[in-house]
Amino acid sequence: MSVFERVKTGARRAPAEADAILPVGKILEEDCVAAMARLPDACIDMVFADPPYNLQLGGDLFRPEGGRVDAVDDDWDKFDTFAAYDDFTRAWLKEARRILKPNGTLWVIGSYHNIFRVGAALQDEGYWILNDIIWRKANPMPNFRGTRFTNAHETLIWASRSENSRYTFNYRAMKALNDELQMRSDWVLPICGGGERVKTQGVKAHPTQKPESLLYRVLLACTNKGDVVLDPFFGTGTTGAVARRLGRQWIGIEREKRYVKVARERIASTLELDESAMRTMQSKRSQPKVPFGALIETGMIEPGALLVDSKRRWKAQVRADASVEMGGQQGSIHQIGAAAQGAPSCNGWTFWHVSEGNGLIPLDTLRQRYILMLD
Amino acid sequence: MSVFERVKTGARRAPAEADAILPVGKILEEDCVAAMARLPDACIDMVFADPPYNLQLGGDLFRPEGGRVDAVDDDWDKFDTFAAYDDFTRAWLKEARRILKPNGTLWVIGSYHNIFRVGAALQDEGYWILNDIIWRKANPMPNFRGTRFTNAHETLIWASRSENSRYTFNYRAMKALNDELQMRSDWVLPICGGGERVKTQGVKAHPTQKPESLLYRVLLACTNKGDVVLDPFFGTGTTGAVARRLGRQWIGIEREKRYVKVARERIASTLELDESAMRTMQSKRSQPKVPFGALIETGMIEPGALLVDSKRRWKAQVRADASVEMGGQQGSIHQIGAAAQGAPSCNGWTFWHVSEGNGLIPLDTLRQRYILMLD
DNA sequence: CGGTCCCGTGAATCCAAAA
């Protein structure tokens, strides 16, 4: 049975055996809930969603069954509208969660009109919020009438499929991108304009096109090369364009023909970065592991050598089997370091030092030298 | 019948004939829903609420140097389920709306743990959101484990009692406070510390005391002199202290005896300020610092681009995460610039150049262009 | 008195792989 056969929303689908059967690099031209319903369980690494904001300006909302919601501006209808928007939101969030891999994540962007409803709904569906991110617009539209604060930001929510997901976060890459300081939850980025703004016959093709810089940061931070990113509200295909540039796979879903057309053309003219440019700073966790004993075997540290902390408050002696001793206690460099401080844990590599010249160097420096020796 | 006679929550109460019968300048020492239930309908100009965030923290968290993070583990922040938190939220929002005057407004502050639920609930109750405001913390706590983005902000919601309320917004005062530019929806303010932090016997009296600068801006923007401000989660009384300074009337509600005591003492020692002294509380506009990564994200420099020094003696390649590579070494533009020259440090902005036309331009020129894009 | 260094701390949903 083809995964593209029409099936009912919410039913279980066999997991994808390989990405090959996914419509990767394609735009599905239909309602997002119906389109997602035909994908197998647990096949997507990230969903990026820019859903309608429920600005109550027109009747563009659809109920999950596909029926059109009557556009009513009257006061008394407000609650009906919220309820309809909630139904719509829960429907696509539920399908998105089904097709996400266990360690997959969801990104949603919205404004105060809808983001609180979306955030509450996704918590209710079982997603686990990891951060809310503020896109601080560098050049927002002013409030012409002077009746409120200038609405100068939008909110994104980053959530994993469940509380115990082991999600992807490229910490070192984000830190590198921010001048070696941790990336914060508030991002200052210009709005989309100039040459980046997609236009057809001189008029902007889509009213809410997102800047590529925003997607660039999202995809670089929370996906790896080759991951599959799905965007259920594809619009002009910003997600697809940036995904292609960064070597991520993408799937778009978009109901409106006119957007599909411009998105296809846009992505076709986007080039993938070359391999060397795409490399990013790797975390220490992914470096080869060095046992402390290797330093002894190679003679970088002699059995009997003295280890001290940076302030020389504690000292320990190295034994032939790479255990260390301090005041009768013995154990690994980590265990004894923790015991010295009375802390529950300790990184012995950075805690303990040895004499060199007039000063002290941390064991971590010796480890770096050892790794260089291997090459 | 006294307005202070106990009546059932949610019942109609006669409107206040004058503010005189309100417990203005008092802290009501009980549950906030019960306390509000004894106030008449339509008697309050503004409710400022800093409810429990329902943080759902796990085990202990330790800093890299070994210290333990002093987490919020108080009983008042514990709720069994989202449903229980929602019930609590709807209850106090409903009472708050009843006692608000028709043109009154509500402010609530929260984090991603609770703010989406609060926002959705207040929309359901009939409030009308006017803005969401981002408090960008100048000095947030870092993410010690490198697992997420630094949680560097909190969110406030400003809502009127209903869609057609004629709410107070002191547009001119806000503009004056912001160097004659419209006040935006993102506010950069430091967290509460130093001498402002209320302490009893040397330890902080409350784990989540808000900075007075935050309340200053809220009250100055959205109330007039003499207005009545009610805070149903009074804590150490920041709202009361700032209200008194600004010549606004205040009512506090706080269940915990230990907080009531410090709040009374704090407000008693607060003096009403004259206009000129108030001005000293305003904070300066922050000049955004540009990380090198911003040039990559906005496409001003492509990953893979070649950087050279002014004499073309050294060259380095830019990567997707804004780190640069030169002969196997990788790091920031500053680190690699320093390594190239064998110098202890280097200003990468002026050292490295890119080709433009027939010549070279320093990165600093691109940085200037980026800053111009922001305005 | 001023400059420097060190230390403490803030609403936090804060690990991952081997055994």
Place this chain on the structure above:
DNA sequence: TTTTTGGATTCACGGGACC
């Protein structure tokens, strides 16, 4: 699946000690 163990991980301020 559960337990154990290795070892990765921090920014901006304020205040006090010290020179």
